[in-house]
Amino acid sequence: MEENKEIIQVQGISKKFGEIQALQEISFSVKEGEIFGFLGPNGAGKTTTIKILSGLVKPASGLAFVNGFNVISDPVRAKESVGVVPESSNLYAELTARENLIYMAQLYGVPKKEWESRSEELLREFNLFDRAHTKFQGFSRGMKRRLTIAAALVHRPRILFLDEPTTGLDVMSARGLRGIVKKLKEKGITIFLTTHLIGEAEELCDRVAIIVKGQIRVIDTPMVLKMKVQDTEVIEIKMQPMPATITKEMEAIPGVEKVTIVEDRLRLYGKTLHESIGSIISHLDQGGRKIFSIQTLTPTLEDAFVKLTGVDAEVMRIDKPVKMGGIN
Ligand SMILES: Nc1ncnc2c1ncn2[C@@H]1O[C@H](COP(=O)(O)OP(=O)(O)O)[C@@H](O)[C@H]1O
Ligand SMILES: [Mg+2]
Structure with missing residues (x-):
């Protein structure tokens, strides 16, 4: 070959x-x-x-x-x-x-x-x-x-x-x-x-x-794709409730470049996110919201995908409806 x-x-x-x-x-x-x-x-x-x-x-x-x-x-x-x-x-x-x-x-x-x-x-x-x-x-x-x-x-x-x-x-x-x-x-x-x-x-x-x-x-x-987003920091916050307006609220905080929601977790992306943690927490710590955990994530291919395409990873999880009678 x-x-x-x-x-x-x-x-x-x-x-x-x-x-x-x-x-x-x-x-x-x-x-x-x-x-x-x-x-x-x-x-x-x-x-x-x-x-x-x-x-x-x-x-x-x-x-x-x-x-x-x-x-x-x-x-x-x-x-x-x-x-x-x-x-x-x-x-x-x-x-x-x-x-x-x-x-x-x-x-x-x-x-x-x-x-x-x-x-x-x-x-x-x-x-x-x-x-x-x-x-x-x-x-x-x-x-x-x-x-x-x-x-x-x-x-x-x-x-x-x-x-x-x-x-x-x-x-x-x-x-x-x-x-x-x-x-x-x-x-x-x-x-x-x-x-x-x-x-x-x-x-x-x-x-x-x-x-x-x-x-x-x-x-x-896949390795290089992940490395391409290494310059981006990712913070994941587990919280409840998750109001519909949260994405907009978070994106308004300086340093937060992108926000996605996966179930009860909020993911924030940004180059200098660590500098914004104070403002993020004080913003979330209001209106009866409860924060269960905060962690930083090393980038996955999913993160790379979101960063490189702007397409929410949730969209990717949607299976196309299987045709009548299933796979044949
Ligand atoms: N035979 C077709 N007639 C009209 N539109 C089509 C046809 N095949 C595909 N499309 C459209 O072209 C686009 C790409 O389709 P497709 O290649 O099947 O996407 P994927 O396989 O990534 O789901 C879609 O918008 C789809 O609706
Ligand atoms: Mg197809």
């Missing part, structure tokens, strides 16, 4: 749906073998990016190369290099696990003599061999997601696109799935994944692009 080879290159891609600017001049590249994450809230343009890179949607302008093939002028060859795992599975409910894999192998042009062996290999790898003859519709959400990933690998692509791979899964299945993603990376597959979960991006990704409203705000390793 050539060191640092760029296996995905995107230059100035834009896309509009009617009046909606889904993507605005995005540019980035993904290095061979890395897990590259697109982190952003619902509607940011993550799925549209995957659709463009897998040849399903044509951009209005810009260039994109996948494994060296131009996705706009040579989509057929570009597609051969990628496996795509969409948010909602593309598998057939009525077919068994094995039948789905064989059907996909056929669709991707895998030589017939290999259909059987590849399907078996994948069923074993994804721990579904015992359920080879169960219909897809009979699987749990976690198993459905695993089989959908297996199906995307049937033609042995070098690049795998995973659109919100853990959305809608329970905690244990989500953890198992993140383990699978790490194993695929160890096997040398380049992974492009999207997520609205900051923790997931931090755990899995070698590099993260933060995307908001169709624009990439920043691209870096």
